[in-house]
Amino acid sequence: MENKIRFGPAGNEELFYLEGNKSSKQAPAWLRSKGLSAYEYSFGRGFTLKTETANEIGLEAEKNDILVSVHAPYYINLANESDEMAEKSFNYIIKSLEFLKLLKGQKAVVHLASQGKLNRLQALELTKKRLFTCLEKIYDIYDMTNLYICPETMGKYLQIGSYNEIIDLCTIDRCLIPTFDFGHINCILQGKLKTSDDYRKILDLAFEKLGDFKTKNCHIHFSKIQFGEKGELRHLNFDDLEYGPEFLPLASVLKEYKMTPTIICESASKMAKDAIMMKEIYSTLNI
Ligand SMILES: [Zn+2]
Incomplete structure (x- = not known):
């Protein structure tokens, strides 16, 4: 992995279409023209992208120095008690990696699991066990050179993925790097993610737990998110003044620690605009 911090949006924001673009194939050149260098393609609701189109986006991304990441389907659940359903989740992760390679990217973001009717510990143990099995299957297909699975910190209490859990799960294999979704973490902390x-x-x-490489090159999701008593409710954008978190205190830590993550903005409909704002905040910091 290169030593470079990157900023970009999840998906195509409204301005992309307002400026006359129609297809994700045009996204890499458009992002470059805006000074951005990352792009997350979501398979959250399924795999509707054609192989051929994925190939073309990948070539455009390479040409424009845009590093693509993918988001695996939201319905993955490694803590599903049915082995058959878990097997399906394995296949969704494998398919996400297949597209990640076509898109010439390196990181696949995954929501690992939901607690369901299990207690927390049971759900965690099952998630870990299934993750081992899933990795065995993955290594049968890919050697995972420059490919990483990035389990995400989640915003609802019943989802597996507090930052402690994600950091712990990422210790089990070299290809696991955390996705810190600081909007989610702020929901879980009920708005208490404030200072550097x-x-x-x-x-x-x-x-401490994962070492320099995995931490410096972690994946980051950043957006302001409204929360309630069960956690995450709704993604907002940087115009919102009520909910956090704020990027500046994180930016200064990233600079201080000389970190080189990819930072993906998931703001509501203004994810490129807000990614540009984050890049500006980061660049103007004098540390
Ligand atoms: Zn996510």
Whole structure:
């Protein structure tokens, strides 16, 4: 992996279409023209992308120095009690990697599991066990050179994926790198992710448990998110003044720690605009 911090959107924002673009094939050149260098393609609702189109997006991404990441389907659940359903989840992760390779990317973001009727510990144990089995299957197909599976920190209490859990799960294999979704983490903390020290606490734990490489090159999702008593409710954009988190305190820690993550903005409909704003905040910091 290269030593470069990158900013970009998840998907195509409204301005992309307003400026006359129609297809994701045009996204890499458009993002470059805006000064961005990352792009997350979502298979959250399934695999509707054609192989041929994925290939073309991948070539465009390479040409424009846009690093693509993919988001695996939302319906993956490694803690599903049915082995048959778990097997389906394995295949969705494998298929996400297949597309990731076509898109010339490196990181596949995955929501690992939901607690369901199990208690937390049972769900965690099952997730870990299934993750081992899934990785065995993956290594039968790919050697995972420059390919990473990035389990994401989740925003609802019943989902598996507190930052402690994700950091712990990422210790089990070299190809697992965390996705820190700081919007989600702020929902779980009920709005208490505020200062640089709050961010340091999370990243320090990652450095301690996962080491330099995985932490410096982690994947980051950043957006403001409205929350309620069960956690995440709705993605907002940077115009919102009520809910957090704010990027500036994180930006200064990223700079201080010389980190080189890919930072993907998932703001509601303005993810490229807000990614540009994050890049500006980061670039103007004098540390
Ligand atoms: Zn996600």
